[in-house]
Amino acid sequence: MTKKNWEPKIVCFACRWCSYAGADMAGTSRIQYPPNARVIRVNCSGRVDPQFILRALKLKADGVLIAGCHFGDCHYVSGNYQTSRRVELLKEYLKEIGLEPERLRLEWISAAEGTKFAETMKSFVNEIKLLGPNPLADGGPE
Amino acid sequence: MSQKGKTIKIAPVSRVEGHGAITIQLDQQGNVADAHFHVMDVRGFEMFMQNRPVEEAQRIATRMCGICPVSHHLASAHAADALYRVDPPRTAKMLRELMHMGQLLHSHVLHFWYLAAPDLLLPDTGPETRHVVTLLQKHPDVVKKVIRARQVGQNIIEATGGRAIHPVTAQPGGISKPLSEEVRDDLIAQVDEALAITHELFPVVRPVLDKVELLDELKTGYLGLVNKDGNLDPYQGLLRLVDHDDKRLEEFPVKDYLKYIGEHVTDYSYLKFPFYLPRGWPKGMYRVGPLARINVADSIHTPDAREEFEKLHDQFGRTTNHTHLYHWSRLIEILYAIERAKELLTDSEITSDNVMKEVEIRGGVGIGVIEAPRGTLIHHYTANSDGILTKVNLIVSTVGNNGGMDRGVKTLAQRYIKKGVINPIILSNIETVVRAYDPCLSCAVHSINGQMAMQIDVKNHLGERVQVLRNFE
Amino acid sequence: MTKPSLAVETLSICSGCEIAILDLHQALPGVLDAIDLKYIQVLMDFREPPKEGVTVGFVSGGVRNEEQVELLHKIRERSQILVAFGACSAFGGIPGLANLHTKDELLQEVYIDTVSTVNPKGVIPHKVVPPLLEEVHPISDFVKVDYVLPGCPPPPKLIAELVTCLLEGKEFRLEPKTVCDQCPLTKDEKSVTNFIRWGTKKIDPERCLLEQGFQCLGPVTQGGCEARCPTALAPCRGCFGPTESVHDQAAKMIGAIGSVVIQDPTKAPAPEQIVKEIPDLVGTYLRFSLAASTFKKALHTNVVKMKKGVKA
Ligand code: SF4
Ligand code: SF4
Ligand code: SF4
Ligand code: FES
Numbered sequence A: 001m002t003k004k005n006w007e008p009k010i011v012c013f014a015c016r017w018c019s020y021a022g023a024d025m026a027g028t029s030r031i032q033y034p035p036n037a038r039v040i041r042v043n044c045s046g047r048v049d050p051q052f053i054l055r056a057l058k059l060k061a062d063g064v065l066i067a068g069c070h071f072g073d074c075h076y077v078s079g080n081y082q083t084s085r086r087v088e089l090l091k092e093y094l095k096e097i098g099l100e101p102e103r104l105r106l107e108w109i110s111a112a113e114g115t116k117f118a119e120t121m122k123s124f125v126n127e128i129k130l131l132g133p134n135p136l137a138d139g140g141p142e
Numbered sequence B: 001m002s003q004k005g006k007t008i009k010i011a012p013v014s015r016v017e018g019h020g021a022i023t024i025q026l027d028q029q030g031n032v033a034d035a036h037f038h039v040m041d042v043r044g045f046e047m048f049m050q051n052r053p054v055e056e057a058q059r060i061a062t063r064m065c066g067i068c069p070v071s072h073h074l075a076s077a078h079a080a081d082a083l084y085r086v087d088p089p090r091t092a093k094m095l096r097e098l099m100h101m102g103q104l105l106h107s108h109v110l111h112f113w114y115l116a117a118p119d120l121l122l123p124d125t126g127p128e129t130r131h132v133v134t135l136l137q138k139h140p141d142v143v144k145k146v147i148r149a150r151q152v153g154q155n156i157i158e159a160t161g162g163r164a165i166h167p168v169t170a171q172p173g174g175i176s177k178p179l180s181e182e183v184r185d186d187l188i189a190q191v192d193e194a195l196a197i198t199h200e201l202f203p204v205v206r207p208v209l210d211k212v213e214l215l216d217e218l219k220t221g222y223l224g225l226v227n228k229d230g231n232l233d234p235y236q237g238l239l240r241l242v243d244h245d246d247k248r249l250e251e252f253p254v255k256d257y258l259k260y261i262g263e264h265v266t267d268y269s270y271l272k273f274p275f276y277l278p279r280g281w282p283k284g285m286y287r288v289g290p291l292a293r294i295n296v297a298d299s300i301h302t303p304d305a306r307e308e309f310e311k312l313h314d315q316f317g318r319t320t321n322h323t324h325l326y327h328w329s330r331l332i333e334i335l336y337a338i339e340r341a342k343e344l345l346t347d348s349e350i351t352s353d354n355v356m357k358e359v360e361i362r363g364g365v366g367i368g369v370i371e372a373p374r375g376t377l378i379h380h381y382t383a384n385s386d387g388i389l390t391k392v393n394l395i396v397s398t399v400g401n402n403g404g405m406d407r408g409v410k411t412l413a414q415r416y417i418k419k420g421v422i423n424p425i426i427l428s429n430i431e432t433v434v435r436a437y438d439p440c441l442s443c444a445v446h447s448i449n450g451q452m453a454m455q456i457d458v459k460n461h462l463g464e465r466v467q468v469l470r471n472f473e
Numbered sequence C: 001m002t003k004p005s006l007a008v009e010t011l012s013i014c015s016g017c018e019i020a021i022l023d024l025h026q027a028l029p030g031v032l033d034a035i036d037l038k039y040i041q042v043l044m045d046f047r048e049p050p051k052e053g054v055t056v057g058f059v060s061g062g063v064r065n066e067e068q069v070e071l072l073h074k075i076r077e078r079s080q081i082l083v084a085f086g087a088c089s090a091f092g093g094i095p096g097l098a099n100l101h102t103k104d105e106l107l108q109e110v111y112i113d114t115v116s117t118v119n120p121k122g123v124i125p126h127k128v129v130p131p132l133l134e135e136v137h138p139i140s141d142f143v144k145v146d147y148v149l150p151g152c153p154p155p156p157k158l159i160a161e162l163v164t165c166l167l168e169g170k171e172f173r174l175e176p177k178t179v180c181d182q183c184p185l186t187k188d189e190k191s192v193t194n195f196i197r198w199g200t201k202k203i204d205p206e207r208c209l210l211e212q213g214f215q216c217l218g219p220v221t222q223g224g225c226e227a228r229c230p231t232a233l234a235p236c237r238g239c240f241g242p243t244e245s246v247h248d249q250a251a252k253m254i255g256a257i258g259s260v261v262i263q264d265p266t267k268a269p270a271p272e273q274i275v276k277e278i279p280d281l282v283g284t285y286l287r288f289s290l291a292a293s294t295f296k297k298a299l300h301t302n303v304v305k306m307k308k309g310v311k312a
Helices: A019-028 A050-058 A079-097 A114-131 B054-064 B069-084 B090-121 B132-138 B140-161 B181-209 B254-260 B290-296 B303-316 B325-345 B402-416 B424-436 B441-447 C016-022 C027-034 C066-078 C087-091 C094-100 C103-113 C156-167 C249-260 C271-277 C281-285 C300-308
Strands: A010-015 A037-042 A063-068 A104-108 B007-010 B020-026 B032-039 B221-226 B238-242 B248-252 B261-264 B273-276 B364-372 B375-383 B389-395 B456-459 B465-469 C005-010 C036-040 C054-060 C063-065 C079-085 C132-137 C147-149
Touching: A010 A019, A010 A050, A010 A114, A019 A037, A019 A063, A019 A114, A050 A063, A050 A079, A050 C249, A063 A079, A063 A114, A079 A104, A079 C249, A079 C271, A079 C281, A104 A114, B032 B402, B054 B069, B054 B375, B054 B389, B054 C094, B069 B090, B069 B140, B069 B364, B069 B375, B090 B132, B090 B140, B090 B181, B090 B325, B090 C016, B132 B140, B132 C027, B140 B181, B140 B325, B140 C027, B181 B325, B221 B290, B221 B364, B221 B375, B238 B254, B238 B290, B248 B254, B254 B261, B254 B364, B254 B375, B290 B303, B290 B325, B303 B325, C005 C016, C005 C066, C016 C156, C027 C156, C054 C066, C054 C087, C063 C066, C066 C079, C066 C132, C079 C087, C087 C094, C094 C132, C094 C281, C103 C132, C147 C156, C249 C281
Parallel strands: A010 A037, A010 A063, A063 A104, C005 C036, C005 C054, C054 C079, C079 C147
Antiparallel strands: B007 B020, B007 B456, B020 B032, B221 B238, B238 B248, B261 B273, B364 B375, B375 B389, B456 B465, C063 C132
């Protein structure tokens, strides 16, 4: 893969109650956002096993976006609070191991916020472009 | 078999813990020109203990050695106490010391009876059968007693440390768990049993204890801890350094060790060589461990151990340089460990539940010392204000005898290899000198890893390898 | 019938695994009777495992240098059944923490930069001694492993169980339990309001250590040790490695921390606060299994870049 035509690969875990619907809305209302993401629907942001997130990075995703309901809106009451703690700790893990914590991002996006979803995706893709490819992609550990 | 102008390498040296090798360089006449002892691995604890919290070091450092993990656990706790400026409650100190006595007992019994006794009691057996399994077949009741004595040691460690191997309870400011009265009573009974066994076992080995001619005599300094009365104390006190002729060179608290001790690096071993700084390397070579402690101590306060201590000195003088006497010294310390354990267990405060003081996280320097079974062990930590280690220095016991092993190998090689004539029995006798120090190479190679087993590389006088000789296929 | 034979190979070790075998104590003579012990360096004068006739090979220690790779292949070839014996062999163990540094950094620190070292010429050992690999590996990076007996070291009781299984030709498997499942301390509710450093607070001898705010890896660690550490009121550091369903103890522990905090958001600490309260996440959560975790080692070149603040 040459750096020139490199496009960031993003994995997005989106809560079905809010963000996934938000992403849908962005799609149906034809709000433009970069096509770099694979969106995976989950039952709640709190159901995303931190191991999946690491797995995605290990498989050379350039960035991982977790999207869940706003505080107070989680269908499982505290799922998103748990997520917020986990993501913060995961960033620390990445830092200690030598991966840029900016490759992991957490956003709260409701079902009505199609535009926010698109904007988030745009800015995340731009930020990852600045960071460059996942270092595991060129000669990192298997 | 004639091996003129060659280097012989014995690898691995077996029946010691970890991996080591011996090389012997012959001259053109086939006599020994030079000989060295090599340690084959290094793990780098000084590096990867950095960035860890001070209070986690006690549980990481243990993995330098599975035979004397208690020493690392406690030297680390001493360093952490110093760094966090906390003085643990008396009961906590007693429980730690008790743990240490358990270890001295287990480790010395292991070394003497499992590893060295086959050399001493089965000298005519070939290398294939000269080991504890044969001993078990020939002297089953002796071995059963030995097993029990070591078990008592491990049981003491488990009761005070949570686990017999790699204990977990010592922490800055004390120890996590008090000792219940029930367990205390049980340990007292076990300790009594261990003492009785030890007295039964002594006569079995008495005839070989003073056979000093078996090994070399090496004039070096000796380093070890003594308590405020100048007596043997493997747990705490001042470091005393004496010369081979009993002259007192230094006595200092461990926090000043950098003024007196340096470590030399060679290109042929992963193990460093510590030395008495003012004299430089190699003149400042000193030895550590049981013989060193018996040499530096004025006396021993427990009666049975003192009796043996006096016997040894009556026979060989105040400071003695016979490597073989490491064995006898080890047996003296077995007695001491048991007697001291009994004293601690019968102290009414041992079961108090006042076992820890809360610490406040801070930065600074902490230096801790203990006499591990194999010798003086120093942990030196520097931490930032979050209590995270930023620098770690470790002077590990076996390292203290690296010079002794290196020299001892040469002396014995010169004695046993003449005109290029070598046979496997001679090789294993040379290993015996290494084993006398009970080198725990895994410990020593805290710095990457240890393998002790031997192969002999034969090099000619030009240094070219002409043959690899191993006393195995 | 000929006795099954056993050979024990040691790689990068602390010897604790061998001592654990000796800690069978009175049961040891019986085992030595049932099994033909062919090779164990710590006790015998043999330099390598016998060429043939080894039924079971135990490997203790991780792989740190080139010579150990050879030794490992040799014992694999010569044994019918190979057991990864102990945490180092199975996951790299504590020495695997060296993977947070490069080999050269490590040698520089040990032989040159340590304060008591006097080495004006900067000598690094290289004669006779085998060269180090770049990092520490669990043995499964090189050979097929038939059984894993975790623990640092494995408890003698489990060693006896394993040996019995092998003698009877049965499969050996640890029950799918965590350390918490075997822990005697009382867990009541998830109510942690802040995490505290070990040693900074008196320990409640009845209550779950994690719920007291200390870091304890019980929830993410394979059971089998009978919760030895928490029973001694010291937190679990995960020496049995991950359970079968867990691949990365740190990721799983991060998951557990997320949910052990008190539910009421007005009482819960902020995520940034929690990060501050848990120093050295990798060194604590991957204490024994870094070399077998998701990333296995630090991405050294990137660490350097990140330190300098240079973006790729
Ligand atoms: S697993 Fe533990 S006991 Fe075994 S060799 Fe490694 S550090 Fe030592
Ligand atoms: S977290 Fe630790 S203390 Fe709590 S139940 Fe689990 S093992 Fe026991
Ligand atoms: S409690 Fe944890 S660290 Fe302690 S022995 Fe068990 S698995 Fe190992
Ligand atoms: S249901 Fe959407 S984050 Fe929990």
